[in-house]
Amino acid sequence: MKILMIASEAVPYAKTGGLADVAGVLPKFLARLGHDVRVVIPLYGAIDRWKYRLTPIPGALGVWMGALGELWCGVREARLPNSDVPIYFIEYERFFARQGLYNEPDGQGFLDNDNRFVFLSRAALQLCKKIGFSPDVVHCNDWHTAAVPVFLNTVYASDPTFRHTASLLTIHNMGYQGRYYSGLMDVLDIGWQHFNHLELEWQGQVNLLKGGIYHATLFNAVSHGYAAEILTPEFGHGLEGVVADRRDALRGVINGIDYDEWNPAHDAYITAPYQRDDMSGKAVCKQALQNELHLEPRPDLPLFGLVARLVDQKGIRLLAEVFETLMAFELQMVVLGSGEAWAQNFFNEMAARYPGKFACYIGYHNGLAHRIEAGSDFFLMPSVFEPCGLNQLYSLRYGTLPIVHAVGGLNDTVENFDEYRHSGTGFKYQDQTPQALINTVGWALSTWYHRPDDIAGLRYRAMSQDFTWQASAEQYVDLYREATWRKNGRPDT
Ligand code: ADP
Ligand code: GLC
DSSP: OOOEEEOOOOTTTTTTSSHHHHHHHHHHHHHTTOOOEEEEEOOOSSSSSSTTOOEEEEEEEEEGGGGOOOOEEEEEEEEESSSOOEEEEEOHHHHHOOOSSSBOTOBBOOHHHHHHHHHHHHHHHHHHHHTOOOEEEEETTTTGGTHHHHHTTTTTTTTTTTOOOEEEEEEEEETTEEETTOOOOOHHHHGGGGGGGOOOOEEEEHHHHHHHHHHOOEEEEESSHHHTTSHHHHHHTTTTHHHHHHGGGGEOEEEEEOTTTTTTTTTSSSSSBBBBBBBBHHHHHHHHHHTTOOOOOTSOOOOOEEEEEGGGGHHHHHHHHHHHHHHHHSSSEEEEEEEEEHOOOOHHHHHHHHHHTTEEEEEHHHHHHHHHHHOOOOEEEEOOOOSSSHHHHHHTTTTTTTEESHHHHHHOOOOBBBBBTTTTBBBSSOOOHHHHHHHHHHHHHHHHHHHHHHHHHHHHHTTTTBBBBBOOOOHHHHHHHHHHHHHOTTOOO
16 A cells, blocks of 8 residues: 655654654555555755755745745655655745754743644645655544645645545544634635534634545544543543544554564663563663662662653643652652653752752653653653553553553553452552552552562563564554545455
8 A cells, every 4th residue: 555654753854752753664564564655744954954965856846825925835855764765855944944853941831733734634645746645545643644635625625636545633632722813724725514513613722633624535543441531521622522533544553663674682871681481681771870869879679760741631730749748758759851840840849959869850761751751660751631642651561550540552562460360560540640640659569579579570571571562553454444445445346
């Protein structure tokens, strides 16, 4: 099949979260399954054109932006690392030549994010026409590219390049929907008749994700659990009714992880390799992490790690609430992340108050993320909601027992410890309350101190879990096939 993947970020070029891991890695596995897959992302200012050998495609690309007129951009091309998969970068300085992907340095979203990502969506389709690539499926991701299914069903509906093209919209996060002033309809330029309560209109505004859900041939959430949750008011962020209207087209596919990148047996970022049957390296990694972060060099104390965007979704308010209680326990903790100012300040203050016991690094640091996975004993994910979550999957592979709120992908991928049956891969709690989190950390601690054999068993089982992209890629191929049948009829009928 011919597949066009469009996303706002992809590893290794540009990343703020798990979406980049998906958009940069899934295509390689699709290619290994024999498909012709190509990726499109913006050429952000922070992407190193020389390091990644981006070569310009001759000629400019005209992109119709309605009220803004036709904008002309460049396109550069490369191959995803260790693959033949072409990736195209949309080069338009006015929109993309900035350091941040979505935000000003102070965390404020760029004021023109609506135009930037509508532009990306339309430019990707124009690019197909330019290079003569007629995709069977366009795979779009989150609100940034949710305008693509809308365009395919409207202004490109009779375009020969896309006559047979189906669309799949993957929802990585319902918390971000791309809601903008209604005047964006004039930029989309698909006709105001599509500004209605079923398609793009949402409380008087344009809602791009809503339009995408309405128009996509199929759509999916990044876990089965989350697919079920977004049908409910608690997790639907207001769009649960829209999702319910299209529930026959809703699927769930869990993300994989890249075991070439996240594997303690050969991880270039960590101090000592280790594996399920020889864990001695993990103790070395813990000691090195304690040194790196100026924690007391105590092998006996359990070390709790957290790596996340510091935003409400990740449950950091709850963590802040119980923080001082946790600090009274016999443990150490490390936080790596960046995000909301209050959270950054809070963790910095706590690091000053609890030197040797708590450390934080505010910022983005991939190497340190690896070392925290390797050097910690437990990994905290108290997320309010978690569509999939990748860190718990990394944690399982690193034998770092996840402590998670039982939602979305966390609930699907972590099996709760059962001390009688000696089963499970981590510790789960049901209610997002201070007491539940404290109790669960307490449960992990008592297991650590009183039942070390159980910790070893949990680790062994955790490290035996397998969340390869191979399996998820096969499920995506099934969805692509189903989408093309929905669009064009089954070939054998
Ligand atoms: P989300 O996409 O909601 O942020 P995921 O768990 O799917 O959550 O993915 C987060 C990814 O981003 C992981 O690969 C994680 O290691 C990485 N990450 C998040 N914050 C940082 C940070 N400050 N430094 C390094 N890596 C980070
Ligand atoms: C989102 C979600 C996260 C998921 C990631 C990749 O950012 O918050 O749970 O793992 O997308 O799908």
